[in-house]
Amino acid sequence: MEYTLECKDLCKYFSGNKYFGAVKALDNVNLQLEKGKIIGLLGPNGSGKTTLLKLAAGLLKQNSGEILVDGISPSEQTKALVSYLPERNFLNPSMRVSETLDMFSDFYADFDRERAEEMLTKLGIHSGQKYKSLSKGTKEKVQLVLVMSRRARLYLLDEPIGGVDPATRDYILNTIVSNYAEDATVLISTHLISDVEKVLDEFLFLKYGQVVLHSSADEIRQQYGKSVDEYFREVFKC
Amino acid sequence: MLGKLIKYENKALAKTLFPLGMGVIFVSVFAAVMLKVNLSVTDWLSAENSVASMLQSVSVILFVFSVIAIISACFVAVFMLMQRYYKNLFSDEGYLTFTLPVKIRDIVTSKAVCAFIWSLFVILCVLAGVFVIAVFGTSQSFVNSQVLDFLKNMLKIAVDTDYYGVNIPAYIAQYLFMMVVSSFQQFMLIYLAITMGNQIAKRHKILSSILMYFVIYAVCQTVNTLLMLAAGFAMGGMGVLNELTPTDTLFHIILLAATLLSAVYIAVFFFINCKILKNKLNLE
Structure with missing residues (x-):
């Protein structure tokens, strides 16, 4: 079976090497994500969530092991399949919102400009505005609109609802649920478990760079008699 | 892509x-006006008049500042190009x-091509600025006819195919080609230094980039010197190289070899x- 995202003995170290002075961001991660699922990537700060997403997006290189998107190592080919939302403002601040739409239309064959414009209108964002003149939350909304307006195979969303108000959070989550294609996979990294719990099919718990649990929401509820949020608080209790 | x-x-x-280039033109016109004020003020007021001497001093100071600004524009342009590469x-x-x-090689190529286009634009703006100052600012009449005559003569020589035995247009074309190639070499060197400083060094990335630039530059200079020595030795001494003039075929061969060496560095x-x-x- 071909998985949308697959990791085999994936290791990533920072500041050093495997043997000396290394900070293990990911330590022998093995996982397979199937298509058509929305998966929550959960874990405390420094557990390796962002590192995993960046490796899948092709922004980092692993020290050992393998990471595959649709069976291919991150490359120019996989970048056409992956829609990545980082936790940073990746757009050139001097660009207008309309220019960012032009750019995505030019580079991504799967970008649906009409859908993006519709979403921007619903969110009350004028496409003539300069990106740098937008508030922090609005910048995040623009980025999310761009990323979710692609018909990608794999969406990698790093803290997509971290900086927005609760009303917008609901809109964003609805956008995520209603916009991804049936054969696509959505991997969402977040701390706001109670907000996202209702839209997620599966959960991936990371701790110290290792996968400690990969399970469906129903399994957690049935097995432990707790919501995912409660379970998370128990497992990662400080 | x-x-x-x-x-x-x-x-x-x-x-x-673009605003930087336009700024250079604007400042050049301003500098030309200041020069004109300086030259003409004694026509309007008597030399002993305190306003005249004040106007002369102010116009000289403003002219000097304008020239400094025009020269700085070239450095600012290079800084902006480096900053764009780093930020992007x-x-x-x-x-x-x-x-x-997109392919990584396309990203780097696009940066170098556009850096060349825009640095050429800024250089042309600076040259236009110098032209404005020299032609309009250096005489009390509207244009300086001596400067214009000098430029006309230079232009005549530039199209002369047999100027004391030298084909000037061919020589200029060869020289310009070498300049184009060596400017690409500079951009590629700067880009490589920034990449190495950012991706290999763990900390102090800007400092590492600057250090990398000088290290790579020193290596290239050493290679160049060794090649020059080898070429000089092969031709029977360095004196042969120093005595070359544009009428010698060997002179053109050496220019071509230097261009080729720059192309190798680029690659x-x-x-x-x-x-x-x-x-x-x-x-x-």
Whole structure:
């Protein structure tokens, strides 16, 4: 079976090497994500969530092991399949919102400009505005609109609802649920478990760079008699 | 995809470098006016008048500042080009640049091509500015006819195919070609230094980039010197090289060899840069 995202003995170290002075961001991660699922990537700060997403997006290189998107190592080919939302403002601040739409239309064959414009209108964002003149939350909304307006195979969303108000959070989550294609996979990294719990099919718990649990929401509820949020608080209790 | 990358790179650079070029022209006109004021003030007022001497002093100071600003524009342009490369690849913007479905070599090529186009634009603006100052600012009449005559003579020589036995247009073309190639070499060297400083060094990345620039530059200079010595030795002493004039065929062969060497450096810098960005990329 071909998985949308697959990791085999994936290791990533920072500041050093495997043997000396290394900070293990990911330590022998093995996982397979199937298509058509929305998966929550959960874990405390420094557990390796962002590192995993960046490796899948092709922004980092692993020290050992393998990471595959649709069976291919991150490359120019996989970048056409992956829609990545980082936790940073990746757009050139001097660009207008309309220019960012032009750019995505030019580079991504799967970008649906009409859908993006519709979403921007619903969110009350004028496409003539300069990106740098937008508030922090609005910048995040623009980025999310761009990323979710692609018909990608794999969406990698790093803290997509971290900086927005609760009303917008609901809109964003609805956008995520209603916009991804049936054969696509959505991997969402977040701390706001109670907000996202209702839209997620599966959960991936990371701790110290290792996968400690990969399970469906129903399994957690049935097995432990707790919501995912409660379970998370128990497992990662400080 | 290279065409699209060039399109967006051009757009981004135009936002800063076009106003810079226009600024150079504006400051040049201002400098020409200041020179004119300085030359003509005694026609309007008597030399002993305190306003006249004050106007003369102020106009000289403003002229000097204008010239400094025009010269600085070249350095500012280079700084802006370096900053664009750094920001677009290694700051937050890199998260988009490196997730575009494009080849790494296309990213680097688009940067170098646009850097060349925009540095040429700034150089042309500076030359136009110098022209304005020299022609309009250096005499009390509207234009300085002596400067114009001098430029006309230079132009005549520039198209002369047999100027004391030298084909000047061919010589200029060869020289310009070498300048184009060596400017690409400079950009590739700067880009490689920034990439190495950012992706290989763990900390002090800007300092590491500057250090890398000087290290690579020193290596190239050493190679150049060794090649020059070898060439001089093969031709029977360095004196042969020093005595060459544009009428000698060997002179043109050496210019061509220097251009070829620059092209080799471009290829090496480009190859190493792309390899690092492809295999060692670590956007933190």
